[in-house]
Structure formats: C-alpha cells, structure tokens
Amino acid sequence: MKKTIHIVAGGPGELIPELSEYQEENIVWIGVDKGVQTIFHAGLQPGLAVGDFDSIKEEELERIERQVPSLRRFKPEKDETDMELAIMWALEMNPSAVKIFGGTGGRLDHFMANALMLGKFKRDHSGINFELIDVQNNLSVHLPGSHEIKRDGEKKFISFIPIFSDVYGLTLQGFKYPLKHHHVAKGSSLCISNELIQETGHFSFEKGILMMIRSKD
Structure with missing residues (x-):
C-alpha cells in the first residue's frame, strides 16, 4: 500500500x-x-x-x-x-x-x-x-478529465479557479449553478461560491489546470 x-x-x-x-x-x-x-x-x-x-x-x-x-x-x-x-x-x-x-x-x-x-x-x-x-478550507488541484465530488456539510462552498492558463470545456453537474462545456478565463470570478444540490456531483473539463477550494464561512 x-x-x-x-x-x-x-x-x-x-x-x-x-x-x-x-x-x-x-x-x-x-x-x-x-x-x-x-x-x-x-x-x-x-x-x-x-x-x-x-x-x-x-x-x-x-x-x-x-x-x-x-x-x-x-x-x-x-x-x-x-x-x-x-x-x-x-x-x-x-x-x-x-x-x-x-x-x-x-x-x-x-x-x-x-x-x-x-x-x-x-x-x-x-x-x-x-x-x-x-x-476553513480544502484546496486541491485537478487535471483534465471527469471528477466526482461528494457533499461536505461543513465545507459546503465550492469554488473553481483556473491556474496558469484558461480552462476549457468545464461542465458542472449536481451543482446549484451548473455549467456545460464552458470556457473559463484565468482570473475569472464566474465559478466562485458554488454549492452541491445532490449528495454527489461531477465536474469535468478538457484543457487546463483547475484549482478547487471547498470552504466554510
């Protein structure tokens, strides 16, 4: 192991x-x-x-x-x-x-x-x-592909931030504010403070590197 x-x-x-x-x-x-x-x-x-x-x-x-x-x-x-x-x-x-x-x-x-x-x-x-x-926060980094995310009752706010370059083809499923094949520019505030509305959600994208931050108030 x-x-x-x-x-x-x-x-x-x-x-x-x-x-x-x-x-x-x-x-x-x-x-x-x-x-x-x-x-x-x-x-x-x-x-x-x-x-x-x-x-x-x-x-x-x-x-x-x-x-x-x-x-x-x-x-x-x-x-x-x-x-x-x-x-x-x-x-x-x-x-x-x-x-x-x-x-x-x-x-x-x-x-x-x-x-x-x-x-x-x-x-x-x-x-x-x-x-x-x-x-207060969990910060992780993700590469292109499909990723599963489970609801966290404590750190319920979820933000996605492109780093190094734009992120292409971002899709959010099971979220309060869903997206489908969206282009997110580096520095954009579009994907700040989202939330899951299901026990399990998914996010996927085709190009770039995406930072995910899960936070509580």
Whole structure:
C-alpha cells in the first residue's frame, strides 16, 4: 500500500486543524521548520524534518535532532523554499497523496507560493493527489478529465479557479449553478461560491489546470 505524506509547515496555529484526526496507517509526517514542533504538540511522530530552522530555538533543535529519524537542514540562502524541498522529498517515496497543513495564513507570499506549487507538482505527477488544508478550507488541484465530488456539510462552498492558463470545456453537474462545456478565463470570478444540490456531483473539463477550494464561512 502506498503511503500518504502529511507535511506540516509553520503557519498560524489557529488555522491548523487537529492533526491527530488525520492520523492513519501508512501516514508519514514531515515537519517544515516550526511545523516539526506542531507535529510534536499533536502527539505525533515526524519521520522527517526539513528546513533552515532559523526560527527554531537551540533547545528545540536539539530535540528534533534526537527524536526525528531524518533531518535535512539547509542554509537560508537557497533557490527552493523549505516547503518545496519537503514536497520533493515526499515525492521520492512515490506516495498516493500529499497533504499540506500550516501552509495558509500569515504571509500571503508563502500561501500563494504553496498554492501555485501544488499546480506545478500536480502537472508533473498526475497520479498523486495534492491538497492544502486548514480549518476553513480544502484546496486541491485537478487535471483534465471527469471528477466526482461528494457533499461536505461543513465545507459546503465550492469554488473553481483556473491556474496558469484558461480552462476549457468545464461542465458542472449536481451543482446549484451548473455549467456545460464552458470556457473559463484565468482570473475569472464566474465559478466562485458554488454549492452541491445532490449528495454527489461531477465536474469535468478538457484543457487546463483547475484549482478547487471547498470552504466554510
């Protein structure tokens, strides 16, 4: 059975859901910089710590060195972000899914980089599900084809956002505001805050990369 990789970054703690609720078999936890401490505080065991750790106190770093099986420390001056390095390591394990926590809130540049990075990795690794999760939102990225979506009573608002380019042939079935073979331009607000009106819906499109965000108020 393939592993699922859960990556925890150092975003605001109030936006990170209860991580223990996401603990299952075949889960590997990766802590990115301060995210290692978040994993520890949730009573979970990180398998890897990644980052420059410039925001970690010396005694905290000593604990990480003692208790985390694998530590990859980098200089702050580097081409990749700590998150990108963590995802690259995760992909070496050939996972079925990569879920990111602590990647929203705080600095807007970090959030935008994380969200767009998922699109890049999804494009290059189509068989892996990539998701960015916080207490209010689930963000995922999808390639052309047909996709099923189930109703979520908590995060009922669903938005579709083209990234990198326009999306062609978008069809929404089972939604409050359906579409049929629609061309959605990058930057369009057409597909914001839709809702399912059935227990299961479907969306499909022919060309482009589509970001889906499921949110609650």
